[in-house]
Amino acid sequence: IMEKSLLYPVTNAYREDQKLDGLWDFKFDPASEGEKNGWTEGLADPIEMPVPASFNDFFTDKDAREYTGDFWYVKKVFIPKYFEGKQIGLRFGAATHRATVYVNGQKIRSHEGGFLPFTADITGATKLGEENVVAVKINNELHRDALPAGDTMTLKNGKKMAKPFFDFYNYSGLNRSVHLIAIPKDNVYDYSTTYEVSDEQATVHYTVQTDAQADVKVSLADEAGNVVATATGSTGDLVVKNPTLWQVRDAYLYTIKIQLLENGTVVDAYSDEIGLRTIEIQGHQILVNHKPVYLKGFGRHEDSIYAGRAFDLNVERRDLNLMKWIGANSYRSSHYPYDEQAYKFADREGILITDEVPAVGFKMAAASFLGGLDQSFFDGDWIDELYKKHIDQVKDMIKRDKNHPSVLAWSLCNEPDTSSESAVPYFTKLFNDSADLDPEKRPRTFTLNEDDTFETSKCLKFPDFYLLNRYPGWYHKWGYEISDGEAGLRAELDEWKNSDIDKPIVFSEYGADTEPGLHKLPSIMWSEEYQIELLEMFNRVFDSYDFIRGEQPWNLADFQTVEGNMRVNGNKKGIFTRDRQPKAAAFYLRKRWNSLPLSY
Numbered sequence: 001i002m003e004k005s006l007l008y009p010v011t012n013a014y015r016e017d018q019k020l021d022g023l024w025d026f027k028f029d030p031a032s033e034g035e036k037n038g039w040t041e042g043l044a045d046p047i048e049m050p051v052p053a054s055f056n057d058f059f060t061d062k063d064a065r066e067y068t069g070d071f072w073y074v075k076k077v078f079i080p081k082y083f084e085g086k087q088i089g090l091r092f093g094a095a096t097h098r099a100t101v102y103v104n105g106q107k108i109r110s111h112e113g114g115f116l117p118f119t120a121d122i123t124g125a126t127k128l129g130e131e132n133v134v135a136v137k138i139n140n141e142l143h144r145d146a147l148p149a150g151d152t153m154t155l156k157n158g159k160k161m162a163k164p165f166f167d168f169y170n171y172s173g174l175n176r177s178v179h180l181i182a183i184p185k186d187n188v189y190d191y192s193t194t195y196e197v198s199d200e201q202a203t204v205h206y207t208v209q210t211d212a213q214a215d216v217k218v219s220l221a222d223e224a225g226n227v228v229a230t231a232t233g234s235t236g237d238l239v240v241k242n243p244t245l246w247q248v249r250d251a252y253l254y255t256i257k258i259q260l261l262e263n264g265t266v267v268d269a270y271s272d273e274i275g276l277r278t279i280e281i282q283g284h285q286i287l288v289n290h291k292p293v294y295l296k297g298f299g300r301h302e303d304s305i306y307a308g309r310a311f312d313l314n315v316e317r318r319d320l321n322l323m324k325w326i327g328a329n330s331y332r333s334s335h336y337p338y339d340e341q342a343y344k345f346a347d348r349e350g351i352l353i354t355d356e357v358p359a360v361g362f363k364m365a366a367a368s369f370l371g372g373l374d375q376s377f378f379d380g381d382w383i384d385e386l387y388k389k390h391i392d393q394v395k396d397m398i399k400r401d402k403n404h405p406s407v408l409a410w411s412l413c414n415e416p417d418t419s420s421e422s423a424v425p426y427f428t429k430l431f432n433d434s435a436d437l438d439p440e441k442r443p444r445t446f447t448l449n450e451d452d453t454f455e456t457s458k459c460l461k462f463p464d465f466y467l468l469n470r471y472p473g474w475y476h477k478w479g480y481e482i483s484d485g486e487a488g489l490r491a492e493l494d495e496w497k498n499s500d501i502d503k504p505i506v507f508s509e510y511g512a513d514t515e516p517g518l519h520k521l522p523s524i525m526w527s528e529e530y531q532i533e534l535l536e537m538f539n540r541v542f543d544s545y546d547f548i549r550g551e552q553p554w555n556l557a558d559f560q561t562v563e564g565n566m567r568v569n570g571n572k573k574g575i576f577t578r579d580r581q582p583k584a585a586a587f588y589l590r591k592r593w594n595s596l597p598l599s600y
């Protein structure tokens with residue numbers, strides 16, 4: 001059935017893709033009475049709500065902005081007669097955090113996980129040539145046995161409140177586009193590629209997945225549209241002489257075209273843009289096309305004013321221009337898989353992405369910062385249920401993103417509590433169960449924060465390379481004490497250096513909250529001068545160890561978090577402000593990164 005496919009929707013001679021962006025009817029359902037009251041057929045006195053968007057920041061009253069619980073989106077959708085005989089589906093880019101889909105009052109399916117797509121097969125529930133009622137019930141509560149981890153508490157006044165164990169706002173809703181799709185009954189439901197490359201020749205080993213008894217024809221065209229290779233069969237090789245490889249910050253995309261034929265007639269086709277390149281880890285080096293790459297970039301968020309965590313192509317265009325301006329070549333999709341369009345954009349711009357699942361907040365210390373327990377997260381009784389959702393989302397992330405040349409690596413967790421032995425069985429399972437998901441076998445890793453050092457982490461054997469989140473100068477040894485912070489950082493890196501570990505280290509987070517426009521001589525914390533001094537300290541350290549192969553300060557831009565006495569309208573560690581304007585540190589980093597080789 002079409003629900004197992006995560007292929008991005010396309011319109012072509014055999015398939016149709018209609019975006020259902022725009023205003024939907026919207027209504028909160030605090031008493032969870034929607035089904036009982038017939039909301040699957042329509043909402044009484046609804047609010048008009050934009051899609052894609054988070055609902056939160058549109059509201060002027062706090063109960064609505066902070067709303068936690070069930071809420072509904074309903075839209076009338078005309079389904080044309082010419083869909084007759086096709087499989088008809090609703091494809092959700094993301095429904096945050098869990099959803100149930102109804103069509104004409106009939107329950108179709110549910111889905112857990114607010115940052116990955118799913119398709120509801122509505123073929124049997126639709127009336128062709130008429131308007132159909134699409135209703136989606138969404139819930140945005142946080143739980144310790146779900147991703148991202150947190151709690152949901154009930155206040156004395158009966159209202160629910162999200163308590164995230166993570167540092168970004170629980171923006172919720174239909175944060176990405178909803179597509180009405182029609183595909184042939186006999187169809188391609190997935191494909192994958194692996195590569196061998198040299199300057200003289202590149203080979204694309206492809207696999208096409210279909211349930212149909214059909215012939216498969218595959219061709220590869222260059223950017224000018226010239227067919228450079230063809231093959232037949234559901235698996236095979238496309239050999240390209242004198243290929244133009246996909247390079248970091250110098251992208252080149254070929255178009256792979258897959259056709260299904262029955263008795264010589266094409267019944268389905270799917271094409272996609274791919275990049276001929278390889279990714280390897282060799283000793284302390286990260287290699288692209290067998291050449292070492294040094295990562296310069298950021299941790300990011302899908303976050304902007306008005307629509308919260310909605311994917312916004314305008315913001316993405318600006319962010320990629322900022323990254324080019326500053327000399328970056330990479331980013332981490334912290335702390336969840338981003339919209340597919342972000343990866344397509346990075347494919348075109350030659351940017352490398354460390355793709356991260358929303359396994360974030362797996363650390364009670366973070367929770368205690370937010371009022372949680374003081375124990376190892378992995379001793380919790382919620383771990384078994386959590387793991388099922390965790391590995392399910394790792395599988396979907398890799399299945400969805402595996403064909404992007406921009407994807408460099410998979411980050412399977414952010415800052416988990418690995419300082420206790422109870423983390424080991426969890427990570428043993430996670431790395432065993434994810435070992436064969438990526439046909440290209442790209443490196444898998446997770447970020448290690450302050451409590452998870454060379455000395456204290458019990459899980460250093462799992463990552464293929466290390467992502468370190470370190471905050472001397474901010475969360476400890478801050479201000480005038482930063483010299484001790486540098487000494488401590490050097491001491492830890494000396495331990496890595498003197499160990500027998502021979503894998504690359506990338507600094508995936510470091511930084512200082514900075515109020516734009518706050519200047520002080522000499523510097524103080526929160527001033528633009530201090531943010532630069534902190535970066536200078538880290539860069540002195542990075543330039544002292546040759547196994548450090550990447551620097552990705554936190555964060556590209558300021559972003560929204562819960563309100564709290566440690567946050568001034570969100571996290572201000574951005575090198576750019578939330579409206580994407582530079583702080584002084586942006587000019588400092590641009591100077592440093594443009595003095596390094598562009599991509600290596």
Ligand SMILES: CCC[C@@H]1NC[C@@H](O)[C@H](O)[C@H]1C(=O)O
Pocket residue numbers: 166167168335415449450469471475509554571573
């Ligand atoms: C000490 C952990 C730092 C933390 N790391 C995860 C990010 O999502 C947060 O924003 C960042 C912060 O607090 O700035």
